[in-house]
Amino acid sequence: MKIKITVSYDGTDYCGWQIQPNGVSVQQKLQEAVLALTGENVCVTGSGRTDAGVHALGQVASFPTASSVPPERFAPALNTLLPRDVRVLSSEAAPEDFNARFCAKKKTYLYRMYSSATVLPLLDRYAAQVERPLDVAVMDAAARMFEGTHDFAAFMATGSAVETTVRTVYSARCTGGEEGTVCFRITGNGFLYNMVRIMAGTLVGVAEGKISSADVARALSGGPRTLAGKTMPPRGLTLLSVDYD
Amino acid sequence: MKIKITVSYDGTDYCGWQIQPNGVSVQQKLQEAVLALTGENVCVTGSGRTDAGVHALGQVASFPTASSVPPERFAPALNTLLPRDVRVLSSEAAPEDFNARFCAKKKTYLYRMYSSATVLPLLDRYAAQVERPLDVAVMDAAARMFEGTHDFAAFMATGSAVETTVRTVYSARCTGGEEGTVCFRITGNGFLYNMVRIMAGTLVGVAEGKISSADVARALSGGPRTLAGKTMPPRGLTLLSVDYD
Numbered sequence: 001m002k003i004k005i006t007v008s009y010d011g012t013d014y015c016g017w018q019i020q021p022n023g024v025s026v027q028q029k030l031q032e033a034v035l036a037l038t039g040e041n042v043c044v045t046g047s048g049r050t051d052a053g054v055h056a057l058g059q060v061a062s063f064p065t066a067s068s069v070p071p072e073r074f075a076p077a078l079n080t081l082l083p084r085d086v087r088v089l090s091s092e093a094a095p096e097d098f099n100a101r102f103c104a105k106k107k108t109y110l111y112r113m114y115s116s117a118t119v120l121p122l123l124d125r126y127a128a129q130v131e132r133p134l135d136v137a138v139m140d141a142a143a144r145m146f147e148g149t150h151d152f153a154a155f156m157a158t159g160s161a162v163e164t165t166v167r168t169v170y171s172a173r174c175t176g177g178e179e180g181t182v183c184f185r186i187t188g189n190g191f192l193y194n195m196v197r198i199m200a201g202t203l204v205g206v207a208e209g210k211i212s213s214a215d216v217a218r219a220l221s222g223g224p225r226t227l228a229g230k231t232m233p234p235r236g237l238t239l240l241s242v243d244y245d
Numbered sequence: 246m247k248i249k250i251t252v253s254y255d256g257t258d259y260c261g262w263q264i265q266p267n268g269v270s271v272q273q274k275l276q277e278a279v280l281a282l283t284g285e286n287v288c289v290t291g292s293g294r295t296d297a298g299v300h301a302l303g304q305v306a307s308f309p310t311a312s313s314v315p316p317e318r319f320a321p322a323l324n325t326l327l328p329r330d331v332r333v334l335s336s337e338a339a340p341e342d343f344n345a346r347f348c349a350k351k352k353t354y355l356y357r358m359y360s361s362a363t364v365l366p367l368l369d370r371y372a373a374q375v376e377r378p379l380d381v382a383v384m385d386a387a388a389r390m391f392e393g394t395h396d397f398a399a400f401m402a403t404g405s406a407v408e409t410t411v412r413t414v415y416s417a418r419c420t421g422g423e424e425g426t427v428c429f430r431i432t433g434n435g436f437l438y439n440m441v442r443i444m445a446g447t448l449v450g451v452a453e454g455k456i457s458s459a460d461v462a463r464a465l466s467g468g469p470r471t472l473a474g475k476t477m478p479p480r481g482l483t484l485l486s487v488d489y490d
């Protein structure tokens with residue numbers, strides 16, 4: 001049987017989703033919990049990796065089991081074995097061929113920023129500080145340019161190896177949030193390495209007048225990495241949800 | 246000269262505002278930063294203590310100095326010496342007789358809760374989990390009963406020594422917040438030990454049907470501690486602001 005779980009975590013204290021030789025990963029915590037619960041040493045496959053310090057509201061993962069634990073009981077049982085900053089929100093039976101990574105159709109991310117000359121301790125854990133003022137309308141107009149099918153090579157960390165840098169973005173919007181925050185939400189069929197963090201940095205560059213909309217347009221036509229903005233820090237990024245058929 | 250500072254901190258990793266023999270306090274971090282900046286070993290007086298794990302958006306503190314650092318430069322200079330989860334938002338010169346504790350006229354606190362069967366890692370740091378559903382309208386009606394001048398003895402941790410348990414609450418309201426949270430905001434001329442956390446527990450008791458509005462009314466007439474609700478955990482409490490004349 002395959003189990004599909006939805007997982008939320010505060011990524012601050014983790015080296016990311018994926019198991020690493022050094023550092024504690026979310027995947028490791030989940031696999032240890034499954035082992036303690038069922039005695040099975042399985043691979044818990046996530047919809048994708050999240051980097052060190054990146055958070056998740058609704059990461060999806062899957063694993064095989066021969067255990068007699070009812071599928072919906074995995075969530076509360078695993079939660080008794082997990083640290084408080086990692087929680088399984090729900091668990092269910094999935095078809096035998098379900099794989100959280102390969103079956104994912106859409107992902108939605110949130111990148112949250114706040115404009116302040118000073119680090120604001122109560123925002124800082126889940127948002128990135130930007131020292132200059134941010135114009136939400138200008139950023140939203142630039143974010144909407146990301147929508148559609150483009151060659152996003154400029155929005156990928158240099159040195160990443162992928163078959164194609166073409167992706168489809170279904171929605172990309174900026175809105176003003178609580179306490180002067182700016183929220184950049186994006187939904188797409190897949191994301192390149194550091195893509196959302198580079199997009200957020202590009203929007204900040206646009207707000208600061210350092211990047212023009214013509215630059216963004218060129219970047220979206222397979223232009224070089226240098227046309228896009230800097231890579232924003234992981235703390236502002238949250239994987240909100242993963243959609244399947 | 247007296248310096249008045251406004252301080253924000255994430256209280257999670259501190260033993261509270263006040264210096265303790267064991268544990269790291271916010272006051273200690275500030276005093277160490279002032280010492281490093283001016284060479285002066287001063288007492289930084291807060292508007293009041295916050296308990297271990299309680300946060301502040303706008304705690305106010307004061308300290309004397311003979312330093313030549315311009316008053317408004319203390320904030321950025323201290324921030325280079327402070328941990329990231331403690332930040333001085335502003336600094337200014339205050340009259341020689343200014344004392345952040347004794348001159349405080351009003352304080353405003355926020356107690357944030359979220360209703361969920363599961364701990365939600367991305368809310369958990371600044372809000373308390375309540376497993377049952379919360380009816381905001383019912384809680385707001387009960388919160389409004391706190392408004393006015395009452396004997397709040399029932400809303401004080403047992404064993405506290407104070408001259409009088411009479412306080413005036415100017416405003417007490419519950420509102421629904423982001424992602425299913427409930428926010429209880431209260432402004433008063435002073436607060437007894439654990440008063441806001443016991444009030445929040447009372448509102449939860451009312452929402453759960455365990456405490457009636459008649460119980461709240463009796464509690465507000467100097468009734469015993471047993472009439473009020475349980476003391477909610479510190480993580481949900483934030484000192485929002487302190488007002489002076």
